Amino acid sequence: MENNREFTIKQERSLDIFDILTFFWRKKYRIIITAALMASLGAYYVLHLPKMYVASSILLLSAKDSGLTLPTSLSSITSGEDSRQDTYIEFMRSRQFVQTVVEDLALYNLHEYQQVGEGHFVSEKDYATDKLLKRFSVTKLSNTDMLKITVESSTPSSAAEIANHIGPAFFAYYALMNRQKADSKSQWLNNQLNELKTSLSESEERLLAFLRNNELVDVASQVDLAKSEIAGLIEQKIQLDRAVAESNGSMLQLATISGGLQDYLQIPAIQSNPLIRDLRIRRGQQQLLMDGIAKRYLHKHPKYIAAKAGLEAIDSEFTMLINQLVNGLRSNNQTLKTRQHEILEQIQQTKVRHANLGKHSMQISRMQREIESTQHLYEMFLSRLQETEILKDLDDRNDFAIVDSASEPTFPAKPRVVMGIALAIIFSSVFSFGFWLILHLISDKYTRFKSILSNVDVPILSLVPRIKRKKGVKNKPLALSLQSEGERNFQYFEAIRSLRTGVLVKNNQRKNAVIAVTSIGEQDGKSEISSSLADSFSRMEKTLLIDVDLRQPAIGPMFDIDPKLPGLTSFLGKKSSFTQCIHSVHSSPLMLMPSGPIPTDPLAYISKPRFAAFLHKLRNYYERVVIETPPINTVSDAIAVGKFVDGVIIVCDVEKNESADLLLALQRVHEAELPVLGVVFNRVKDLRSSMHKRQSMVTRVKRAMGLG
Numbered sequence: 001m002e003n004n005r006e007f008t009i010k011q012e013r014s015l016d017i018f019d020i021l022t023f024f025w026r027k028k029y030r031i032i033i034t035a036a037l038m039a040s041l042g043a044y045y046v047l048h049l050p051k052m053y054v055a056s057s058i059l060l061l062s063a064k065d066s067g068l069t070l071p072t073s074l075s076s077i078t079s080g081e082d083s084r085q086d087t088y089i090e091f092m093r094s095r096q097f098v099q100t101v102v103e104d105l106a107l108y109n110l111h112e113y114q115q116v117g118e119g120h121f122v123s124e125k126d127y128a129t130d131k132l133l134k135r136f137s138v139t140k141l142s143n144t145d146m147l148k149i150t151v152e153s154s155t156p157s158s159a160a161e162i163a164n165h166i167g168p169a170f171f172a173y174y175a176l177m178n179r180q181k182a183d184s185k186s187q188w189l190n191n192q193l194n195e196l197k198t199s200l201s202e203s204e205e206r207l208l209a210f211l212r213n214n215e216l217v218d219v220a221s222q223v224d225l226a227k228s229e230i231a232g233l234i235e236q237k238i239q240l241d242r243a244v245a246e247s248n249g250s251m252l253q254l255a256t257i258s259g260g261l262q263d264y265l266q267i268p269a270i271q272s273n274p275l276i277r278d279l280r281i282r283r284g285q286q287q288l289l290m291d292g293i294a295k296r297y298l299h300k301h302p303k304y305i306a307a308k309a310g311l312e313a314i315d316s317e318f319t320m321l322i323n324q325l326v327n328g329l330r331s332n333n334q335t336l337k338t339r340q341h342e343i344l345e346q347i348q349q350t351k352v353r354h355a356n357l358g359k360h361s362m363q364i365s366r367m368q369r370e371i372e373s374t375q376h377l378y379e380m381f382l383s384r385l386q387e388t389e390i391l392k393d394l395d396d397r398n399d400f401a402i403v404d405s406a407s408e409p410t411f412p413a414k415p416r417v418v419m420g421i422a423l424a425i426i427f428s429s430v431f432s433f434g435f436w437l438i439l440h441l442i443s444d445k446y447t448r449f450k451s452i453l454s455n456v457d458v459p460i461l462s463l464v465p466r467i468k469r470k471k472g473v474k475n476k477p478l479a480l481s482l483q484s485e486g487e488r489n490f491q492y493f494e495a496i497r498s499l500r501t502g503v504l505v506k507n508n509q510r511k512n513a514v515i516a517v518t519s520i521g522e523q524d525g526k527s528e529i530s531s532s533l534a535d536s537f538s539r540m541e542k543t544l545l546i547d548v549d550l551r552q553p554a555i556g557p558m559f560d561i562d563p564k565l566p567g568l569t570s571f572l573g574k575k576s577s578f579t580q581c582i583h584s585v586h587s588s589p590l591m592l593m594p595s596g597p598i599p600t601d602p603l604a605y606i607s608k609p610r611f612a613a614f615l616h617k618l619r620n621y622y623e624r625v626v627i628e629t630p631p632i633n634t635v636s637d638a639i640a641v642g643k644f645v646d647g648v649i650i651v652c653d654v655e656k657n658e659s660a661d662l663l664l665a666l667q668r669v670h671e672a673e674l675p676v677l678g679v680v681f682n683r684v685k686d687l688r689s690s691m692h693k694r695q696s697m698v699t700r701v702k703r704a705m706g707l708g
Contacts, residue, residue, distance in 0.1 A: 020437070027436050035425075035432035042424025049420075051412035052152045055159035058404040059167045061088060061145040088147065089138045091177075092170055095129060101169050102128045105162065112154045136162065146403060156408040163406035171400045182388060189385040196378040203374055207367045214360055223361060226354040233350060237343045244340055247333040254326060264322045269329055275321055283314045446681060448659050449652065453679055456666055459506075461649065461678035462499035464529065465491045466685055492532075499529075499680060500536045503647070506677050512646045513619050515677070516548075518629045518638035519651040520665045525682040526628060526651040527554040533649075534626040538590035541623035544582070547595040548641055549630045550602035556594035559585055567596025572605050572614070591622075602630075603637055612644045632665050642674035650679045 024031065061084070091097060107113045108124035115127045136151040149166050153159035216222070250269045257263040264270050265280075290307045297304045446463075453460060503512050517533065519526035534545035546568060547555035556563060561583055566576035571593075583592050599605055618625050627645065629638040642648045648669065652662055662679075669676050 024433070024437075031432045031436055034435065035428040038428035038431060039421075039425045042428060043421045046415050046417055046420035046424060049415040050154055052154060052414040053156045053159045053409040053411075054150060054152050054413040055156070055163040055406040055409055056148055056150045056404075057163045057167055057402065057406040058141070059147045059149065059170070060401040060403050061085060061147060085140050085145070085147070088170075088174075089140070091174060092138045092147075092149075092166065093133070095133065097170065097173050098132055099125060099129045100173060101162070101166060102132060104169060105165055107132060107162075110158060112158070132162070136166070149406075151406070152413070156410070160406045160408045164402075167400075167402045174400075186385065186388050189381055189388060192381050193378065193385060196374055196381060200371065200374045200378060203367060203371045207364065207371065210360075210363065210367065216360060216364075220361070223354065223357045226350055226357060230347060230350045230354065233343060233347045237340070237347065240336060240340050240343055244333075244336045247329065247336050250329050251333050254329065264326065267329075270322060270325050273321075273325055276318075276325070279314060279318045279321060283311070283318060286311045286314050446654055446684060449654065449662055449679075449681065452659060452662055452666075456670070458666060458676055459502070459678040460681065461502040462495045462680050463684045464495040464499075464525075464680060464682045466655075466683040467492055496532045496536050499533055499649075503533075503649070503677060506647065512677065513623065514615055514625045514627065514645040515647050515649060516627045516629050516638065516641050516645040517649045517651065518632045518642075520633050520653070520657045520661045521631050522552075522634065524631065524651050524653040524656065526631075527558060529649075529651050529680055529682060530626055530628040531555065531558060534624075535585075535588050535590050537624045537626065538588060542591075542621075543589075543624040543626065544591045544593060544618065544622045546593045546625065546627045548606060548627050548637070550595050550598060550605060550637070551630050551635065553595035553598065555592065555628055559583075559592055559594075561592070561594050563594075563597075565594065565596075567594035569596035569599050569605060571596070572608060572610055603635070603640060606637060606640050615644045632668055633661060639668065639672045639674065642669070642672065646675060647677035648674050649677050651682050652679055654681050654684050656683075 102108060102113075102125055108128040110128075113128040113131050114124065135153065136149065139148045139150070140146075141148055149163050151159050151163040151166070153162065210216075246269075250267055253267045257267075265276070270276055286307070290304075290311050293301075293304050293307045299305070299308075450460065503515060506512065515533075517526055517530035531545060534543050537543040545555060547553050548568065549555075550569065555561075556565075556567065565583065566581045568581065570576035571578055571581045581593050581596065583594065584590075585592055605611065615625070615627075627641060629641045632638040632650065638648070650665055650669070652665075666676075
């Protein structure tokens with residue numbers, strides 16, 4: 001199981017170094033011609049490139065901040081040396097500045113800056129500006145405050161003139177930008193100041209109108225007064241609530257009295273009245289007097305009547321006073337409740353007035369803050385305007401200088417002819433080698449097949465070239481037809497002899513007396529290989545060729561044998577004897593056994609013990625037996641036959657078969673444990689020589705490389 005797994009996954013492609021060297025040696029003329037053509041085209045292109053001259057000038061930058069810099073957030077240029085240099089570079093690379101250079105020098109009149117040919121045309125100035133943007137560069141000189149201006153041009157004078165003009169043009173352009181920037185900032189600050197002044201006046205007017213409309217003088221004092229008023233009203237409400245509670249208690253007691261004087265006297269408000277206390281004392285005294293008179297006099301006695309009338313007068317006065325007090329209590333209760341409601345309304349009104357005063361206070365505070373903020377902005381912008389005016393009035397400072405002016409170049413900087421030609425030769429050589437190698441690897445299946453066989457340790461027995469056959473001899477055996485026509489195709493015969501030699505030397509501890517020839521697929525040329533191999537063996541020893549392809553037999557028709565004659569199936573079916581099934585071949589000592597009548601189940605015939613015994617007996621009559629079997633990837637007949645033979649040869653059509661087909665065939669042979677002798681590559685194109693010549697070529701390549 002492990003061996004099968006290794007066989008399946010061991011498919012890495014490899015290419016021997018000597019195969020590569022051999023390929024390069026065979027294709028050396030094509031590689032040299034391709035490289036020479038490409039190198040010639042590259043050299044022609046380099047030699048005909050337009051010549052470009054380069055001129056350079058060096059500028060010294062300002063070491064201090066320029067007039068463009070405004071204080072704080074109004075600054076348009078960031079601080080720092082690197083940032084300032086980057087700013088200068090971007091100014092020089094700006095389209096607007098480059099256009100000023102084009103206009104100053106009238107570059108649009110020069111031929112190299114004029115648009116020619118067909119296409120989308122733009123204005124002369126725009127085209128010249130685009131061209132100059134591509135032809136000049138600005139770079140920083142490290143650890144310095146200097147910039148290097150580099151200009152390319154097709155004429156030396158133009159390159160030097162443009163390089164020398166860019167510096168002064170930039171100085172003037174930058175100064176103009178400073179002045180325009182300062183004027184723009186001054187105008188903007190003036191506009192802002194006017195807007196702030198108007199806004200400040202409007203804020204103040206709104207505050208005054210608000211105070212007038214709400215009749216507010218001192219809001220803080222009015223708020224404190226409202227707080228004091230609320231506190232006093234709350235204190236009055238507390239006292240009034242206490243009095244109302246006491247009055248409500250008295251009224252509750254009055255509601256429970258049935259009408260007796262003594263019951264009214266139980267009410268604290270009546271009981272504590274001074275008049276009631278005085279009447280009670282007087283009545284007590286009058287009652288004592290009445291009791292004393294009643295003991296001495298009868299009820300008709302004048303003193304008794306007078307005493308009784310006095311007591312009744314006191315009781316009448318007492319009743320009248322109690323009624324007055326009761327009515328007073330009720331009236332007082334109603335008055336207290338009314339006052340209580342009035343106090344609550346006063347408290348609510350005072351709270352509302354206090355809340356309104358608070359809102360007014362907050363509104364006034366916001367309006368005052370708005371006025372203060374506007375005033376602060378007004379003062380700040382006024383100071384910025386003054387600073388900007390001071391910057392505008394400063395004397396012009398010479399912050400820039402030209403350190404090195406450009407001179408007219410003597411030699412063109414582009415193209416570099418020697419380097420260009422050298423690169424063209426190198427690129428052409430690499431491309432030519434790679435192109436032909438890739439083309440070879442893509443088109444040469446033999447290399448891939450060889451790699452696969454090398455990985456699974458299966459040898460290549462022979463390389464059989466493709467042979468063009470004439471129409472009249474197309475169905476005849478290839479080896480016999482070549483001889484009969486008198487053709488001397490040494491490549492084909494050499495390949496067959498190499499195959500015969502390979503079979504002879506691979507004994508595998510026993511003589512390869514019985515050999516099965518199969519193929520990967522249909523029409524791979526196994527009939528031609530088996531017949532040619534059998535004919536080659538017959539020239540040396542007694543040989544028998546058997547057609548075991550009982551599905552599509554080709555050996556019989558190839559040798560013009562009547563299909564009705566007996567063959568293998570006739571012998572295995574015991575319908576004919578062995579001698580009746582054997583036929584001779586014209587102009588060859590080879591003996592042939594055709595397939596015979598085609599059976600309905602071919603695999604059943606070759607699986608019979610009679611077939612195995614038949615092959616075993618043939619070893620006693622023939623020195624070599626060559627058996628043709630059906631394709632191994634199509635049916636299982638070849639595997640069944642391979643169990644009874646000494647060796648199996650697989651025919652692979654290099655052009656038709658793919659790597660997967662070859663791997664599948666080898667997989668099936670390996671799983672069946674058949675004795676594989678090797679693989680024959682059939683119909684190989686451009687095979688100039690046999691294996692011996694190929695090895696001789698490898699030897700010559702090694703000797704040329706000093707390796708052997």
